[in-house]
Amino acid sequence: REMEESLREGIKKEQFSLVYQPRYGHNSSRIIAVEALIRWHHPELGLIMPDQFISLAEETGLIIPLSDWVLKTACRDAQQTLHGLSVSVNISAVEFRSWQVVDRIREALQESQLDPARLEIEVTENATLWNPENSLEIMLALKKLGVKLLMDDFGTGYSSLSYLRNFPFDGIKLDKSFIDGMPGSDSANTIVENIIGLGKAFSLSITAEGVETEEQLQKLMMMECDETQGYLISRPLSLTALKEQIAALD
Ligand code: G
Ligand code: G
Ligand code: MN
Numbered sequence: 001r002e003m004e005e006s007l008r009e010g011i012k013k014e015q016f017s018l019v020y021q022p023r024y025g026h027n028s029s030r031i032i033a034v035e036a037l038i039r040w041h042h043p044e045l046g047l048i049m050p051d052q053f054i055s056l057a058e059e060t061g062l063i064i065p066l067s068d069w070v071l072k073t074a075c076r077d078a079q080q081t082l083h084g085l086s087v088s089v090n091i092s093a094v095e096f097r098s099w100q101v102v103d104r105i106r107e108a109l110q111e112s113q114l115d116p117a118r119l120e121i122e123v124t125e126n127a128t129l130w131n132p133e134n135s136l137e138i139m140l141a142l143k144k145l146g147v148k149l150l151m152d153d154f155g156t157g158y159s160s161l162s163y164l165r166n167f168p169f170d171g172i173k174l175d176k177s178f179i180d181g182m183p184g185s186d187s188a189n190t191i192v193e194n195i196i197g198l199g200k201a202f203s204l205s206i207t208a209e210g211v212e213t214e215e216q217l218q219k220l221m222m223m224e225c226d227e228t229q230g231y232l233i234s235r236p237l238s239l240t241a242l243k244e245q246i247a248a249l250d
């Protein structure tokens with residue numbers, strides 16, 4: 001396919017950049033971490049968002065070199081520029097079908113000299129479904145490296161929190177679809193409040209994703225949600241814009 005060829009070429013020529021979306025702590029005045037999100041700058045087509053090429057990368061195996069570039073760039077930026085902040089990287093479920101993922105993450109850490117405790121790996125629950133025993137072993141090996149594990153898009157799949165408890169996750173990111181219904185929908189409020197409560201019972205940090213309004217933020221703070229992320233607080237930013245933002249907050 002034509003798109004596959006241009007993705008292959010894009011990887012070779014490094015036509016990508018990362019933007020970073022801040023994640024804020026409970027009182028939402030402090031950035032505690034940033035999520036790395038990839039962008040493709042195609043020479044003819046211009047800016048291409050990940051929704052339009054990640055699944056192709058997964059199907060073709062190009063996700064491996066692409067994700068290696070993301071890991072290395074994010075670790076380097078965190079080590080050289082984002083002092084004190086954690087950085088999270090999205091790793092595709094397909095990458096969790098192979099032990100290679102452990103070596104690849106170890107290599108990115110070694111190359112950048114980043115403290116492993118500052119790297120967070122975001123995976124969707126699909127990563128646990130392919131071969132639960134195998135993926136559990138892989139996740140335990142990642143924990144041994146010292147990185148953190150976050151379950152992304154929580155609530156969109158089939159796992160219950162008790163199932164999740166069998167995997168060594170440090171936190172969950174509550175999917176935007178739940179936050180969208182807040183605070184108007186009683187059922188959305190109830191679901192979010194219960195997930196926050198169960199998460200706390202299992203010592204998982206809870207991030208609410210896709211927070212867009214002040215009302216949602218107030219409600220989440222009342223529910224003692226640990227962390228928030230969303231356009232209300234900040235859109236994803238270039239490294240330069242992020243640095244300015246951090247400096248302005250100091
Ligand atoms: O940045 P944006 O909101 O457009 O991201 C859309 C989707 O692409 C999200 O589900 C996000 O997790 C995914 N995504 C963004 N960057 C990466 C990446 O570097 N690797 C993988 N595997 N997925 C990514
Ligand atoms: O699947 P994942 O959680 O990694 O996806 C993150 C995606 O959500 C990114 O594409 C990011 O740009 C997007 N995003 C982050 N905050 C908001 C928000 O407040 N509203 C909307 N609509 N999208 C958001
Ligand atoms: Mn994510």
Ligand code: NA
Pocket residue numbers: 152153154173174175176209
């Ligand atoms: Na998510």
